[in-house]
Amino acid sequence: MSSAATNVLAKQFKELSTNPVPGFTVALHDDNIFEWDVGIIGAPATIYEGGYFKATMKFPKDYPFNPPTFKFNNSFFHPNVYADGNLCISILHPPVDDPTSGETAEERWNPTQTVESILISIVSLLADPNCSSPANVDAGVMYRKNKEQYDNIVRAQVESSKKDIPPGFKIPTNAAEFIPNKPKPEIDPDDDFWLDDEDMEEEMDDDMASDDSSEEEYDG
Structure with missing residues (x-):
């Protein structure tokens, strides 16, 4: 399914490159469509104001049927x-349903998510964390019981992150700059990067047929 995943990712990267969304930046890592550098x-108006936090997204070969990291x-x-930087x-x-966390499959990944929707959710999570089952217990406890100390640690992170702001990049200073209210421009539907749902299904069918053919040849 990697060829279908390549096309889906190329389409989403094209969309974000053509119409950048304030709140994050994206670039391919070493021209690898399955690994993105994210800012x-x-x-x-949040404790993260002025910060620029570098991260990496890695996509599985069967994306969008399984989520990136x-x-x-x-x-x-x-x-x-x-502690290792991985987001939860x-x-x-x-x-899938997870009895340990209590999460149902409906609350988790589904193929309708896009890189843009993921990153918007992450931006929202920064200022509104889920402390019910924290990945970092110390941070969760501090956020609930000593918010001032928590905020001071985050502000120090923000200052440290400013060294990673790309040259010439303008950090938004108000809500209008951060999430402007403007329509997305139309993109040429004939662009080779685009792949509609029907094409994606055909692409996956071709990949699966190719895999079955290879197995038959091997068994014979």
Whole structure:
């Protein structure tokens, strides 16, 4: 299914490159469509204002049927971020019921999610963490019981992150700059990067047929 995943990712990357969405930046890592360099921008009027946090998204070969992973590249103190930088958020969990966390498949990943919707959810999570089942217990406890200390740690992170702001990049200073109210421009439907749902199904059918053919030839 990797060829179908390549086309879906290329389409989504094209959309974000053509119409950048304030709140994050994206770029391919070493021209690898399955690994993206991400910059998360701290939202104005939050403790993350002015910050620029580098992260990496890695996509499976069967995307969008399974979710990518998201990992901050530097230390990031947050209830929903593990010590190694990996993010814990429901929409990036495999789409199965999990009795341990209490999450149902409906709360988790589904193929209708896009990179844009994932990143918007992550930006929202920064200022509104889920402390009910924290990945970082210390951060979760501090957020609930000593918010001032928590905020001070985050502000120090923000200052440290400013060294990673790309040259010439303008950090939004108000809500209008962060999420402008403007329609997305139309993109040429004939663009080779685009792949509609019917084409994606045909692409996957071709891949699966190719795999079956290979197995038959091997068994023979």
